[in-house]
Amino acid sequence: MGHQRDPRSPEQLREAGHAAVDWLADLLGRIDELPITAHVEPGAVRAALPDHPPEQPESFAQVLEDLDGIIVPGLTHWQHPGWFAFFPGNSSPPSVLGELLSAGLGVQGMSWATSPAATELESLVLDWLVELLGLPRTWRVDTGPGGGVILGTASEATHTSLVVAREQARARDAPTDDLVVYASVEAHSSVQKGARVAGFHHVRLLATTPDGGLDPAALAAAIAVDRAQGLVPTALVSCVGTTGRGALDPLDQLVPIARSEGLWHHVDAAWAGTMWICPELRHHTEVLGSVDSWVTNPHKYLFTNVDCTAFWVADRRPLLDAMSITPSYLRNETTDRDDVIDYRDWHVGLGRRFRSLKLWLVLRMFGAEQMRTILREHVRLARDLADRIEQHAGLELMGPSHWPLVCFRAVAGDDRTRAIAAAVNASESLAVTVAEDVDGHPYVRVSIGQANTGQADVDRLWAAITAA
């Protein structure tokens, strides 16, 4: 192996860093030639690697060899332009650079005082997003009383929000085991999970209207039944863009119910929310001033690699009441200042990395106009695909979507639907998801939004669908 550098040395970073950048740029330059889905049996990747950790240092060249030979063939490539599965998990060069810089700077922003710029840049970029997404001005940190914070996943945001709702109910002496959370049956699984983790015994997954939005009448009825049984309606999670088929809960009708019933109202816009950078893709913004929290994932469409979730509360006080504990070793001159944010009081974790850096680089190096252009092209591609499906005698579109998600099934039935998806996924250069509707019938779910996906990729997809 020859001479080994001290792995702590900046020169090690310089030397191997250049090699890593070239390796990555080369890989991303030919990612459309790689099989999009890993073809490995469970255990195969692990079996190819040493069972014991090395006693002696190895070189970065050896690491790259194993990346090429073992790791990359075991990955499913979310950055492939043929990625129509789940949701996009877009990375981009600006985001990668931000992650690199964050790791290298190695600061820890648990408190303002432990690295002021980490906190202030986070507040700034989230305030920028408030502006870009058309959210209420009162959610800006600088104008308050609300504010935003970066979390790891939308699931964490929903969980956090439900913890705040629970604490508010308990402050009014409601027994924990009597608290109830409401959402639609098409809400994301993170609602059920977040509610369970937050300790709610009762989660009502309510009926939707045919378009997939939570039925306000069902909500009102469920609340009445629960109250009659002595339970305590506590929180509503409504959804802007359901995972299954991109449905929209009728916030204009839900907000008045949540307000009059005193429910904490969290809005899950994990997927669709970042598309609000385009004004024509926003919905029900007129009632947003009356919800309590809202989440979206820049790590889906917005060119920022996982993990980067943007979570806002309309009023930061209840969140801080639930999450803030300050022992002596974390107290400092600025801890009790109102004009200083200590983000450790905004979430479960304490330590936190400098995640705003990558979002800052994305917003600057793309610029808002270019981001809108890319998203609008994906919306156009989705409408184009939906049109083709609608005109095809053998396929059935599952209702319109407000965003670039296209769901369809075969007229011939479930087996044919599954066969189409299987054929597409067998192509090695396309990936779609099979989901099931509430009655258990499968459908093919095509999410258009990988940063580099273009007309040619959708054409390939269409060719594969019609061939199947």
Add this chain to the structure above:
Amino acid sequence: MGHQRDPRSPEQLREAGHAAVDWLADLLGRIDELPITAHVEPGAVRAALPDHPPEQPESFAQVLEDLDGIIVPGLTHWQHPGWFAFFPGNSSPPSVLGELLSAGLGVQGMSWATSPAATELESLVLDWLVELLGLPRTWRVDTGPGGGVILGTASEATHTSLVVAREQARARDAPTDDLVVYASVEAHSSVQKGARVAGFHHVRLLATTPDGGLDPAALAAAIAVDRAQGLVPTALVSCVGTTGRGALDPLDQLVPIARSEGLWHHVDAAWAGTMWICPELRHHTEVLGSVDSWVTNPHKYLFTNVDCTAFWVADRRPLLDAMSITPSYLRNETTDRDDVIDYRDWHVGLGRRFRSLKLWLVLRMFGAEQMRTILREHVRLARDLADRIEQHAGLELMGPSHWPLVCFRAVAGDDRTRAIAAAVNASESLAVTVAEDVDGHPYVRVSIGQANTGQADVDRLWAAITAA
């Protein structure tokens, strides 16, 4: 600004990536010349940046200019060799490379199927750590029934563990509001926070013996009182290396109590746990087979940048019971296979980045022997500093520590103690923490462990202490 590259292009990554690597290597090469603590007023960093997001793209050169001019002066440098504050938050070139590769690959490992290698490498490196740290073999994923997972912070691990404890108690029909958690008064604030977030109404922070370890008699007595009042003792969090002064709970005496009382037993080794790569720095390993979960942070001493927390459970079944929900769009061929891990079922979040990559690079590019050598040198430096303090007439050492944490105060009293810390921190090249003991008296807390800290840095620290 001239020609702008498409920010999605691999060539953008190549060009700006090389510039970023050089910028970082240059900065880290002169980090000991930077003021270790940021000297900025609250709001100053933000005020220097544009209040609105850019419509048009900016170049990476412009970003670097702002990093140099605005961001870096606003950071407190955890990678400075004079860093003796809080705990080390070590980054290292191998870790930075791993973070870079993870961001660039941009895969999302929520399920095994969504990128098999991401899951299998995570299991492997955590099994490697089981071996390196001398943990029970049954905690390895491959031999089970336990297993490890990477989380973001130890706080999340403690919270997760307490959620599992709560769910087990509720499965036996205990009312949530009657459940009790026990820990010592010197336990980390994350115990109190995690218990609150998990919905526990009752947290008993119990007395310690003079050496700072949880007093087993106090635990037994508290449990008896709670049972007499009809409450339900549910979980014990014991500590290997308290945050305040590096104390050790007597696990050998606590384990039998927890077992006979049916408590879920979580061990917080967030800080000291990674030092177990040196066998002589381990404690009470003989009873570890009887605890339920254990956490340590490679993102403290172990050269892996924040965030990287390693969390193990002795039996993964109760964790999965608490955290697993599988909607149709997440179900796939391998979801129900026993030999396949879907890490989304191990924590609150769903989406997850490829965090094992950086830990893998660290373990390979350092090698176990070199990591032990560095840690042993830090232990030696801590003992050396403790000796000097002990022999100094004006200073008083606050008991021995098992690990490289040195706590002391001025014999002349609280004001002098605070003055010493203030003088050290005013040096611009050293940082220590002032903490308070349970009686509210301050002491200076010196944590030795920044990856590049050496004898010369400790000598500088000693000179600053004695000068003050």
